[in-house]
Amino acid sequence: MTASSAPRVRIAEARAHIGQTVEIAGWLYNLRKSGKIVFPIVRDGSGIIQCVGAKADLGDEPFESLKRLTQESSLIVRGVLRADERAVGGVELDVHGFSIVQRVSEEAPYPITPKEHGIEFLMDHRHLWLRSLRQHAVLRVRHEVIRAVRDYFDSNGFTLVDTPVFTPAACEGTTTLFEVDYFDDEKAYLTQSGQLYNEATAMAFGKVYCFGPTFRAEKSKTRRHLTEFWMVEPEMAYATLDDVKQVAEEMVVFVVRRVLENRRADLAVLERDVARLEAVLPPFPKISYDEAVAILQSKGSTIEWGGDLGGGDETILSEMYDRPVMVDRYPSAVKAFYMQPDPERPEVALGVDVLAPEGYGEIIGGGQRVHDLALLEQRIAAHELPREAFEWYLDLRRYGTVPHGGFGMGIERCVSWICGLEHVRETIAFPRMLYRLRP
RNA sequence: UCCUCAGUAGCUCAAUGGUAGAGCAUUCGGCUGUUAACCGAAGGGUUGUAGGUUCGAGUCCUACCUGAGGAGCCA
Numbered sequence: 001m002t003a004s005s006a007p008r009v010r011i012a013e014a015r016a017h018i019g020q021t022v023e024i025a026g027w028l029y030n031l032r033k034s035g036k037i038v039f040p041i042v043r044d045g046s047g048i049i050q051c052v053g054a055k056a057d058l059g060d061e062p063f064e065s066l067k068r069l070t071q072e073s074s075l076i077v078r079g080v081l082r083a084d085e086r087a088v089g090g091v092e093l094d095v096h097g098f099s100i101v102q103r104v105s106e107e108a109p110y111p112i113t114p115k116e117h118g119i120e121f122l123m124d125h126r127h128l129w130l131r132s133l134r135q136h137a138v139l140r141v142r143h144e145v146i147r148a149v150r151d152y153f154d155s156n157g158f159t160l161v162d163t164p165v166f167t168p169a170a171c172e173g174t175t176t177l178f179e180v181d182y183f184d185d186e187k188a189y190l191t192q193s194g195q196l197y198n199e200a201t202a203m204a205f206g207k208v209y210c211f212g213p214t215f216r217a218e219k220s221k222t223r224r225h226l227t228e229f230w231m232v233e234p235e236m237a238y239a240t241l242d243d244v245k246q247v248a249e250e251m252v253v254f255v256v257r258r259v260l261e262n263r264r265a266d267l268a269v270l271e272r273d274v275a276r277l278e279a280v281l282p283p284f285p286k287i288s289y290d291e292a293v294a295i296l297q298s299k300g301s302t303i304e305w306g307g308d309l310g311g312g313d314e315t316i317l318s319e320m321y322d323r324p325v326m327v328d329r330y331p332s333a334v335k336a337f338y339m340q341p342d343p344e345r346p347e348v349a350l351g352v353d354v355l356a357p358e359g360y361g362e363i364i365g366g367g368q369r370v371h372d373l374a375l376l377e378q379r380i381a382a383h384e385l386p387r388e389a390f391e392w393y394l395d396l397r398r399y400g401t402v403p404h405g406g407f408g409m410g411i412e413r414c415v416s417w418i419c420g421l422e423h424v425r426e427t428i429a430f431p432r433m434l435y436r437l438r439p
Numbered sequence: 440u441c442c443u444c445a446g447u448a449g450c451u452c453a454a455u456g457g458u459a460g461a462g463c464a465u466u467c468g469g470c471u472g473u474u475a476a477c478c479g480a481a482g483g484g485u486u487g488u489a490g491g492u493u494c495g496a497g498u499c500c501u502a503c504c505u506g507a508g509g510a511g512c513c514a
Contacts (some may be wrong), residue, residue: 030475032477032478033470033476034471034472034477035470036470036471037472037473038468038473039472039474039476040473050473050474052471052472054471054472055471087474088474106466107467109449111449112448112450113451113463113464113475115463115475116451116452116463117450118507119506121449121450193514212513216512218513219512220477221508221509222508222511222513223508224513225513225514230514263482265463282469295481311509311511311512312512353514362513363514364514365514394498408514412513413514435505435506436506437453
């Protein structure tokens with residue numbers, strides 16, 4: 001759509017075109033008026049810009065039309081870009097002409113006004129809420145996190161090998177799965193982890209990662225849970241727990257640095273204290289589960305050795321440090337069947353969780369996998385898992401088995417921490433949660 | 440599944456058991472530098488639903504519905 005021969009410019013690039021006549025295609029974000037002058041604020045997806053329209057320049061009829069334009073009406077404005085310290089972005093556009101693409105009816109005005117709204121209302125209007133500055137900032141940080149994660153693995157010898165979403169059985173047996181009909185009388189389940197398949201591709205490619213949606217039918221109703229979320233899962237052949245910890249640390253440091261480099265303006269919109277992110281440097285503090293339990297007990301937690309860390313326990317630990325903390329060697333009994341026992345202490349597993357600071361808690365879970373055939377068969381039996389379903393997985397231990405390991409990072413939890421949000425629901429365009437499937 | 444809290448105008452909220460209100464949004468009027476602009480006026484309500492207590496219920500009681508926060512479980 002063209003309103004004139006003036007070049008189309010995105011607001012994010014407006015500074016480079018000061019003094020030129022340009023056109024901007026977007027939507028009316030807000031409009032202030034003062035008699036014979038109006039200040040339409042236009043957004044185009046890349047930013048917002050204050051425009052200035054004077055009655056004397058536009059003529060009576062166009063001026064009145066612009067003055068009465070409703071919020072979120074789509075329009076194309078053309079005029080001259082001018083540096084002006086009074087404007088929010090430092091650049092203003094003097095409107096010489098405009099065309100309205102669609103005028104939003106005043107009988108049914110845009111529901112999200114530039115005022116406060118409750119979370120229920122905003123979630124019900126998520127499809128429109130995405131237009132707001134704050135949501136833009138969060139989702140741009142998400143984009144940067146995903147790009148950084150991919151760049152990290154792509155430039156460190158990992159091959160992207162994505163794993164299936166439809167799976168025949170549970171990866172871990174314990175958590176709840178979404179069940180779907182798979183043709184004739186067969187049931188399939190939506191994946192809750194690509195890890196088992198990652199172990200197969202790691203034996204084929206050495207270092208791999210998968211990145212995709214993950215589904216958990218747990219009836220969790222907290223600020224850190226979604227039923228559909230995105231997870232990146234690297235897996236490495238010939239890797240030990242220490243290798244896993246090192247890669248996790250490097251990746252987190254890399255991701256945070258990239259967000260600080262490229263998305264500072266968005267962090268400013270979110271009023272994120274960037275000093276907290278600048279502190280995310282190696283080495284991360286590393287403690288054992290034993291030490292974690294002792295620390296928690298000394299701080300009043302009721303945790304006993306042998307139990308898993310509760311949400312409150314994670315919060316206590318993550319608030320103790322200025323950077324993510326790694327907790328390793330959990331009791332084998334509370335961990336998945338594929339976790340490699342510590343050869344020196346079989347009662348603990350060679351697993352590690354990474355807890356983000358400021359109370360955000362677990363963003364990464366991983367560790368070293370059982371690579372011995374007999375031990376894996378024994379663990380499958382002990383967990384009462386259907387052996388037949390794991391024959392292909394056991395094959396990986398029959399044909400050139402090696403120590404290996406990896407981890408999974410929840411993208412939304414990571415973005416929530418980096419953005420300093422109260423809840424993971426804002427870190428994905430259309431969150432799926434217990435009791436929320438729409439829009 | 441369990442525990443706690445909430446539901447009043449389009450939105451955010453107020454209203455000792457006694458006439459249902461304000462700000463924003465919308466409409467009309469005013470203003471040539473506004474920054475969630477401002478000033479004046481107007482319209483806008485089956486107080487989540489169904490019962491109950493009471494002379495009288497937005498307010499008290501019961502059930503249900505919806506949502507939020509948390510627990511368990513997890514990334």
